[in-house]
Amino acid sequence: MGFRGPAGPPADTGAGRAYANDVTGAEIPECGHFIPEERPEALLAHLRGFLAAGTNR
Numbered sequence: 001m002g003f004r005g006p007a008g009p010p011a012d013t014g015a016g017r018a019y020a021n022d023v024t025g026a027e028i029p030e031c032g033h034f035i036p037e038e039r040p041e042a043l044l045a046h047l048r049g050f051l052a053a054g055t056n057r
Helices: 013-018 040-053
Strands: none
Touching: none
């Protein structure tokens, strides 16, 4: 989640736990609401780590 945006700081991922048993969140500083456009390299780094971990977390 980005820090800069109309919604303010990111919220806890606790709400997602009602729908999934393995919820992961990340904060990307210097970013607003549209992370893929504003910080694509940082998003890609987080996604690669998440996908590499697979179900072995």
